[in-house]
Amino acid sequence: MIHVENNQECFMQLWLRLERTRQLLYRQCKRFCVRRVLKSWFGGEANDDFIWEVCSLSDLTGWDELPLPSLFPRKHRDLLRAIVAVKTGISYYKINLKALDAAYSIAFPKSTPLNVNKKKR
Secondary structure (H helix, E strand, O other), X not given: OOOOOXXXXXXXXXXXXXXXXXXXXXXXXXXOEHHHXXXXXXXXXXXXHHHHHHXXXXXXXXXXXXXXXXXXXXXXXXXXXXXXXXXHOOOHHHOOHHHHHHHHHHHOOOOOOOOOOOOOO
């Protein structure tokens, strides 16, 4: 079981844990999907209602294969955002996106920085 908060240190741990979970599931020849990630992170607490709430907030389907977090981070960003919202009980839209994006840049330093809230001119 993991402790979830709305700060950069926690987001950093979540990004790194997401990559470790992907590698673990790959070695076990299991699908890297939302349902398996939540079951491995939260165990029995990840019941169908919890999984449904995370999936509905992140617009992901529980059994769909997730891409690599380092190459396609947008889906994982939404997933982590939904997990933090459900676990802390705060709104999905009040998650600290700057801290989440900064943690991604630290966790995957050789990847393109994730910043989808740029102002367009």
